[in-house]
Amino acid sequence: MSDVQPAIRLTGVSKQFPGGYTALEGVDITVAPGRFVSLVGPSGCGKSTALSLIAGLDTPTAGTVKVRDRLVNGVADGVGFLFQRDALLPWKNVFDNVAFPLVLRKRPAKEIAERVNEWIARVNLRGFENHFPSALSGGMRKRVALAQTLVYEPQIILMDEPFSALDVQTRDLMEDELLQLWQGSGMTIVFVTHDLEEAIALSDEVVVMTAGPARVKARYDVTLPRPRVIEQVRLDPRFTELYRAMWNDLRDEVLESYARATSAP
Template sequence: MTQTAPDMIELKGITKEYVKPSGEVHTVLRDINLRIPKGEFTSIVGPTGCGKSTALNLIAGFEPPTEGEVYISEQRLDGINQRAACVFQTENAFPWKTVIDNVSLGLRLRGISKADAYDEARKWITRVGLKGFEGHYPSQLSGGMRKRVSLAQCLIVQPEILLMDESFSALDVHTRQLMEDELLRIWEETSASVFFITHDLEEAIALSDRVIVLTAGPGATIKGDYQIDLPRPRNVAEISFDPAFMRIHQQIWKDLKDEVMISYENANKFTS
């Protein structure tokens, strides 16, 4: 990444509040200022309940901030972010549609003919390693294969922003590493900006150009902002053995550990 890369995402003075059934105001995020350049892979880590998914929802335009503004490519976001695609922990695929129908759906909804959408879908199905499974239904695929379908569904529309919320957390460790490497391979061929939420610090470091640490909630803020200066291309399973990886992990964990302990203590107060 270069210092001159234009901003794709900017959170400017963002505060997000909810009103509880009791009428009490709950502040999830407070005064968040964050700029993500075009093409950067940014991961967000923090203790449970710190507002990581809320931040993603604001960037996606699923809900507005209470205070502050979200800018996408220097344009104020108002409504759904049409430049973004989302990959969540849960499956995106419709169970009654085949792989090719699921992958091509985004193009069909944009008015592309079925024949052209199928042609493009076949290319992406091949790119994510599912060639030969075009006619299969999601129930006939493994968890890792269904996650590949989800990636192809999002990437086929060539989003400028890819929003990922614990996307690989439900996979076994070996499948997860394969999917992480697949994500990096495809991302490196595109110019998409990635906003990646994870509880796994090792995953965040292995994938990212940058790792943002949020404080414990309520009223979470940004505690740390780390550049990950590890060489690319990366192999997720091997990069963790690099001494530089270990130094970065130790540095970030010092920040993150304190917030995890605060979150744990707060949770115990409510349950005791």
């Protein structure tokens, strides 16, 4: 792996917010191109902060963040971000939302129409082009967000618990769709979640983080074969094995974060 230029490299990264809260402390993470890596940790441990730093939406207080061997300095082109909360523009319909990143890049109208229609078809939303987000279900809105991110072909996609607000069945479907879209695309994905099952089922590699301030506690390679189908992969004995090992690491962190949350003054 050392001979390949990493897609993302965090070296000794710390982030302290004004007011004293430390979200990250001495974090080292390297993500090879084309890999699907999950960051898992208790809720509110600072995983999302790591994504903001990679996206260039925020700056670290110590350490360096590099994307494709370049120091992150502001929002970079070629990085996509799927937010936990709904981030579609409510006043733009499905077509205009998916077209938005291309309009910002001032692509010709014809090219925009072609690519937007292609992606709307790929996320199975044909016929909904003129609907506003308020008229769509949670799962459909996520698919629009996915199309909006993929339409400008970023090489790196950061995902901040994108499916956590969906019901379990919709979530399984979305995870399968995500894997299908990612398969063979060469995209690098960093996926933040507090759900171990989701992390294992999707990823090539899982990084377990400590309760805030987040540090890297352990790393696991997930060698389950691809292509994967979410509901089947959970029945694989290796899945259970990995789950047990990771949960062992994670449990202490979850307990600590829970204890802190309930004993806070």
